[in-house]
Amino acid sequence: MSSKSSARLVALAVAVCSAAAATQMTVLTTPAHADSVRIHDIQGTTRISPYAGRQVTDVAGIVTGVRGYGSTRGFWMQDPNPDNDPATSEGVFVFTSSTPTVTVGDAVTVTGTVSEYVPGGTSSGNQSITEITKPTVTVVSSGNPVPAPVVIGAESVPAAYAPAGDPAAKGSVNGLPLRPSTYALDYYESLEGMNVQVADARVVTASNPYSELWVTVKPDENRSPRGGTVYGSYDSQNTGRLQVESLGPVADFPVANVGDTLAGPTTGPLDYNQFGGYTLVANRIGTLKSGGLQRETTRKQSPGELAVATYNVENLDPSDATFDAHAAAIVHNLRSPDIVSLEEIQDNNGAVDDGTVDASVTVTKLIDAIVAAGGPRYDWRGVDPADKQDGGEPGGNIRQVFLFNSQRVSFTDRPGGDSITAAGVTKVRGKAALTVSPGRINPAGDAWKSSRKPLAGEFVFRGRTVIVIANHFASKGGDQGLTSQYQPPARGSEVQRHLQAAEVNSFVKDILKAEKNADVVVLGDMNDFEFSGTAKILEGGGELWSAIKSLPRGERYSYVYQGNAQVLDQILISPSIRRGGGFEYDSVHINAEFHDQISDHDPQVLRFRP
Incomplete structure (x- = not known):
């Protein structure tokens, strides 16, 4: 010294x-x-x-x-x-x-x-x-008392989320004077590094494998019926959300679901990290109190109803241990829909990058598991992608696949569909039809570069043709987070999704030009919100409508991210289905809110009478 x-x-x-x-x-x-x-x-x-x-x-x-x-x-x-x-x-x-x-x-x-x-x-x-x-x-x-924690609560966090960034600094808020009584992000920043505390905080994102979870200090802020916090617009970021991780042993971290509570005080320094922004790094964690959350089950379709579902099975390949769980979900929670669009089906050897693109082993293993769970032996259709052209996990060659119950619905096969051939629209006996089925929408188009191409197929239910288009739009990877220094944060990834939405809408327009009252279902992991520009472009001038908007606002979510329950998975319907008024929509919450999820997405089910 x-x-x-x-x-x-x-x-x-x-x-x-x-x-x-x-x-x-x-x-x-x-x-x-x-x-x-x-x-x-x-x-x-x-x-x-x-x-x-x-x-x-x-x-x-x-x-x-x-x-x-x-x-x-x-x-x-x-x-x-x-x-x-x-x-x-x-x-x-x-x-x-x-x-x-x-x-x-x-x-x-x-x-x-x-x-x-x-x-x-x-x-x-x-x-x-x-x-x-x-x-x-x-x-x-040594042995000195630690400064008393600042209690972060519903009354202390402002309702406004963040100031608008300084235009002279490219939208950054870094140089702006902090106004902690006006903006939530300024309030949290004014406590950076300090000892803070939340008390009796409700969990709004389940604990993850990295020993992190999210709580809210505002229990009434856009609360869902199941205890989450719903993200309903770009201007309702939900200021009460705060990430919690532990400074202690990982083994002591609570295993929590949405709706649980960390009873009593949770205390520690307020940090900021790459994956969640402001984070309470707890050296004392409240006692976990279960909220009793249960997985949902939708109702069975009636004989005259066609049930169509979308389900992202999260990079499913034959080496995974989740086949039985996915099968049970499809059979028991979704009640064996007539048509299931599966997203993120990987090829037969998963992430092994050896040129394999065939996914028949993956799909057959799931179908066999569905039968073992008491469900129907689904038939299936899909189009293998070109190697390394559709994004996702390297080597996995993810794609969408249709499962369908041939005892209830038939598939109209029209040969010629492959990874590079574009499906078109024609007329057959005065009705809209696809030139290839199954087929892909404009696979060579710039909108689909390094991204999954839409899978289109013709189905017949009780003599009525239904055209289904399965999608998995470009991810949100690379977007700035809600706690970004740039306010509002840039959403650069939506540029490609907007192009993709325009392509799909144009294809649907062609179908409706050929047959005004055609039944068209566009569904999948859209990687964007029901209020987003992507959804508006998909809906166009009324060619489609996102049916999740038929649900109460508190029930509109399929994914939970950083404490916000939000919509990524959607089923959009053509005017003939919407006009009929007999459709019913269900976001079946079996995954996103649970720590032991088998996918990070909740499946969606639409029932209607074609």
């Missing part, structure tokens, strides 16, 4: 609260000299520290949490003597790179360089974390 550091240690006074006065603050004082800096000085009143890139000396604080794992090892410390500015955080993360030697309750001084670290890199658009890096850490005393 240098003589300079020794002198500063002598000058550092730590007043520790006694047990009788536990509510008092621990007081840290630093020498009165021109270059002394407190944590709130480092954090400043915007998202970027005024000291970024500069060295600071003997910054004092109490250790509130220690992270001794992963690539971001370090500790959080907090000044127990806050200033009077609610915009300035009193906590900061000290990045040590190796396992820290401090413990919670240590009074420390830190000398190092202030840095702004962007989880995921600057191209991600994420906000940055203010850190002290390359630190020299001195422990002054």
